[in-house]
Amino acid sequence: MTKSCSATHKFASKLLNGIGAVALTVALAGTANAASCDSNCLDNMMQQVLRQMVLHQPGDLRFAPGAVIVENAVRSDDQHGSWLNLEKIRSGQTFADPSTGQVAYYGAADTSYGLSALFIRLKVADGAITEQEIFSKGGEPPAPAAPGATPAPKPDYSGLLEPDILYTAVVPPDRRENRAALIATVHTYLLGIGKHDGSIPSFSYRCDRYSAGSKFTDNPAVPASRGGGTCATALNGLKGQMPVNIRTPIVDEKLGIVVAFFIIPHGERKVQGSTNVAEVFKIVDGKIRSIEEFGGGGKYPPTSGFPDES
Amino acid sequence: MKSYYYWQDLNSRLECKNQTPFLEALTLGSVSMALSLCHLGRKRQTAVFGAALALLIGAGSAQAASCDRNCLATIMQNYLSHLTAHNPAGLPISDKATSVENAKPTPLGSGAWQSVSRIRSSQIYTDPITGEAIFDGAVDTKDGLGVLFVRLKQVAGKITESEITFSHQTTPFSNPANMLEPDILYDAVVPPERRIGRAQLIAMVDNYLNGISIHDGSHVAFGPRCDRYASGAKVTNSAAHPADKEGGTCAGSLVHLTGELVVNRRIAVVDQELGLVGVMFIIPHDDHTPPASTHVSELFKIVDGKIRSIEEFSFSGGWPPDSGFQSDIETGTPDTKRVQNMHPSPEFLHQVLSGPPPIVTFDRPLAATTGQLQVHSATIEDNHGYFPIKNTGWANSISPAVSWSAGPAGTKSYLVIMEDGTAGMKTRAVLHWVVFNIPPDTTSLPEGISQLPGGMKMGGNQGGDAAYTGPHSPAGGPIFHYHIQVYALDKLLDLPSGATRDQVWAAMTSHVLAKGQFIANFQGPRI
Numbered sequence: 049m050t051k052s053c054s055a056t057h058k059f060a061s062k063l064l065n066g067i068g069a070v071a072l073t074v075a076l077a078g079t080a081n082a083a084s085c086d087s088n089c090l091d092n093m094m095q096q097v098l099r100q101m102v103l104h105q106p107g108d109l110r111f112a113p114g115a116v117i118v119e120n121a122v123r124s125d126d127q128h129g130s131w132l133n134l135e136k137i138r139s140g141q142t143f144a145d146p147s148t149g150q151v152a153y154y155g156a157a158d159t160s161y162g163l164s165a166l167f168i169r170l171k172v173a174d175g176a177i178t179e180q181e182i183f184s185k186g187g188e189p190p191a192p193a194a195p196g197a198t199p200a201p202k203p204d205y206s207g208l209l210e211p212d213i214l215y216t217a218v219v220p221p222d223r224r225e226n227r228a229a230l231i232a233t234v235h236t237y238l239l240g241i242g243k244h245d246g247s248i249p250s251f252s253y254r255c256d257r258y259s260a261g262s263k264f265t266d267n268p269a270v271p272a273s274r275g276g277g278t279c280a281t282a283l284n285g286l287k288g289q290m291p292v293n294i295r296t297p298i299v300d301e302k303l304g305i306v307v308a309f310f311i312i313p314h315g316e317r318k319v320q321g322s323t324n325v326a327e328v329f330k331i332v333d334g335k336i337r338s339i340e341e342f343g344g345g346g347k348y349p350p351t352s353g354f355p356d357e358s
Numbered sequence: 359m360k361s362y363y364y365w366q367d368l369n370s371r372l373e374c375k376n377q378t379p380f381l382e383a384l385t386l387g388s389v390s391m392a393l394s395l396c397h398l399g400r401k402r403q404t405a406v407f408g409a410a411l412a413l414l415i416g417a418g419s420a421q422a423a424s425c426d427r428n429c430l431a432t433i434m435q436n437y438l439s440h441l442t443a444h445n446p447a448g449l450p451i452s453d454k455a456t457s458v459e460n461a462k463p464t465p466l467g468s469g470a471w472q473s474v475s476r477i478r479s480s481q482i483y484t485d486p487i488t489g490e491a492i493f494d495g496a497v498d499t500k501d502g503l504g505v506l507f508v509r510l511k512q513v514a515g516k517i518t519e520s521e522i523t524f525s526h527q528t529t530p531f532s533n534p535a536n537m538l539e540p541d542i543l544y545d546a547v548v549p550p551e552r553r554i555g556r557a558q559l560i561a562m563v564d565n566y567l568n569g570i571s572i573h574d575g576s577h578v579a580f581g582p583r584c585d586r587y588a589s590g591a592k593v594t595n596s597a598a599h600p601a602d603k604e605g606g607t608c609a610g611s612l613v614h615l616t617g618e619l620v621v622n623r624r625i626a627v628v629d630q631e632l633g634l635v636g637v638m639f640i641i642p643h644d645d646h647t648p649p650a651s652t653h654v655s656e657l658f659k660i661v662d663g664k665i666r667s668i669e670e671f672s673f674s675g676g677w678p679p680d681s682g683f684q685s686d687i688e689t690g691t692p693d694t695k696r697v698q699n700m701h702p703s704p705e706f707l708h709q710v711l712s713g714p715p716p717i718v719t720f721d722r723p724l725a726a727t728t729g730q731l732q733v734h735s736a737t738i739e740d741n742h743g744y745f746p747i748k749n750t751g752w753a754n755s756i757s758p759a760v761s762w763s764a765g766p767a768g769t770k771s772y773l774v775i776m777e778d779g780t781a782g783m784k785t786r787a788v789l790h791w792v793v794f795n796i797p798p799d800t801t802s803l804p805e806g807i808s809q810l811p812g813g814m815k816m817g818g819n820q821g822g823d824a825a826y827t828g829p830h831s832p833a834g835g836p837i838f839h840y841h842i843q844v845y846a847l848d849k850l851l852d853l854p855s856g857a858t859r860d861q862v863w864a865a866m867t868s869h870v871l872a873k874g875q876f877i878a879n880f881q882g883p884r885i
Contacts, residue, residue, distance in 0.1 A: 217542040266595040
């Protein structure tokens with residue numbers, strides 16, 4: 049415990065030094081220092097973050113003064129959680145959007161507690177990170193079982209070890225949507241979540257949804273009665289209210305990709321809470337072809353640490 | 359977007375590009391991908407098709423003796439243009455061309471040629487090695503929306519084979535409307551570190567066909583996201599197809615199949631970059647009354663050595679099973695009758711696919727040592743890890759070239775032993791070859807060795823002969839694995855030619871200084 053706190057303190061000091069630095073030599077292949085950061089630049093920034101996370105120190109990374117740092121919807125003045133426990137990046141995909149200066153990573157990493165699932169979003173401006181949002185699962189010690197109860201098995205994130213190359217497929221020009229239409233398609237999905245009505249969104253006949261790498265729809269292990277079924281029917285049994293804090297920071301028209309963040313409030317629960325969600329959508333022909341979902345329990349009233357953009 | 363897999367060297371991925379723009383794809387010659395971007399049912403059909411055709415004609419010549427992907431795609435596009443115009447006149451057709459529709463001889467200009475009026479969606483994949491191209495898509499027909507699958511083979515720019523699967527029915531195993539939106543998954547480039555070789559791709563598909571044959575998908579490598587679609591209708595993981603109706607997972611869906619050993623296997627197209635294999639085959643149904651057959655064309659997407667997705671196009675055929683085309687038989691296989699008479703039984707396939715592996719010499723205590731030798735076989739490595747047919751019992755059965763790194767100080771001789779380590783075979787691995795008393799200054803054996811210089815001797819093989827006997831695994835069977843093992847010994851073995859393996863084991867025990875092995879594969883001729 050003491051060792052861990054000490055490590056945290058040392059790390060925080062290094063990070064604060066990093067944030068305070070005005071001029072640092074960032075040896076990136078792209079142009080992370082440029083005011084405009086293209087896709088390669090954003091990818092390289094994400095890769096450097098992942099590399100430094102495994103080293104548990106920010107290194108040459110530049111964080112802008114006042115950078116917003118959030119993990120699992122908890123804001124912090126210094127790096128914590130995944131920055132301290134990642135041991136090795138095992139797999140992943142990145143999605144970048146130069147028009148917003150944002151990049152997301154989704155994949156699996158080794159931690160001292162086993163394989164974890166990781167979703168990271170960065171916002172970059174003038175070569176410095178202004179926002180860092182992380183969702184992580186599996187990198188924490190297992191929750192103690194109730195007296196007499198069997199400890200819950202650790203969730204299986206191995207489905208993230210082989211990222212689906214579907215997301216790398218270029219959408220033919222005549223099957224693409226523009227940025228506004230892609231975002232609108234995602235909003236219809238969120239409306240379907242809020243209204244618990246899967247007939248609202250437009251799904252491809254091949255649509256499937258994967259939650260932290262595990263197949264959720266069209267999976268006999270997750271029947272419709274437990275929220276499974278098709279992409280459409282899986283929404284019909286949902287609980288919770290209309291999604292809030294909707295953000296769509298990354299859009300790629302060529303690949304038909306939208307990375308979205310939102311929160312489903314659960315005011316209906318006895319102990320009110322929320323579900324914070326990050327999702328990657330693949331959209332072809334104006335229909336949702338596939339969804340990668342990463343969700344985690346949150347507080348009530350809902351908060352992500354970032355403003356609603358919808 | 360970038361994709362990373364098992365990050366071991368982050369820097370090495372910095373330059374990774376997983377997507378290729380349309381024009382860039384043309385430049386790179388990945389025309390199968392580029393053309394499949396043409397969703398011809400939309401308003402840009404004409405423009406895209408025209409632009410692609412113009413570029414293709416410029417990039418590759420359909421008249422060339424060697425037809426590359428561009429050339430093959432052009433031939434297919436040209437064929438489809440003539441088909442929708444209901445007029446084969448002007449197509450480059452060989453005088454001896456074979457034209458078949460739903461397994462029946464059908465002259466070009468008949469059948470689908472008279473019905474199909476418009477290509478609504480399109481996927482085209484090609485293979486310069488086979489000289490073949492395949493197309494699948496939704497088409498307008500005089501009876502409504504239909505599904506069309508075409509395979510063409512060309513030689514020197516002329517079509518020698520035309521094979522069509524054509525239907526316009528909507529059934530649990532066919533949904534033409536879904537075919538209007540072909541899955542772009544098939545056009546995704548597989549990252550180099552997630553690809554497998556051509557031979558491995560073919561072997562995976564053969565293994566799938568073996569799974570169909572024995573109604574057991576548990577030995578087939580499926581990706582966790584695998585699904586199978588039949589003419590656009592989702593068959594696996596679909597509420598419309600429960601497990602006992604050929605549904606369930608990709609693996610489970612094979613369990614309730616009927617029919618016998620899959621025959622008439624023909625690999626039409628392999629594309630390593632896209633992880634694609636297009637194959638045609640027939641499932642005989644001798645169990646039906648009257649006997650019948652199911653003719654199938656399938657397109658596989660394979661990533662990480664696992665089947666990610668399958669597109670299937672099938673129709674019911676007659677008896678005996680006959681597609682009008684001969685099955686693929688490895689070059690050099692001399693006798694078709696021999697192939698046809700060596701079908702493995704379902705019981706044999708079960709045994710091979712699920713039984714425990716035999717213990718080869720390498721894994722026996724007598725050979726315990728920490729010293730390691732690096733063993734290679736140029737003959738086999740040049741053939742993607744598979745025995746060339748000339749080294750097998752299906753042809754000349756000449757011994758492969760073998761080489762190895764030098765043994766440690768004190769090495770007095772080398773011993774080479776080749777055994778069949780295929781699972782489910784006999785408890786004792788089948789013995790193919792033993793050479794011992796190889797001088798310490800010799801670290802290789804040439805291909806086809808017969809005279810043994812320098813005191814070298816051959817032990818007895820499985821048949822008791824002091825000779826090499828090549829792999830002779832059954833036609834249509836799974837991949838067999840042969841362990842070519844080399845031992846550095848601290849003595850010469852005082853054994854005669856033709857010594858048994860037991861004698862060799864006894865003589866070498868406690869005298870192994872180092873060892874190494876090379877595992878080579880062989881799959882009997884396709885049936």
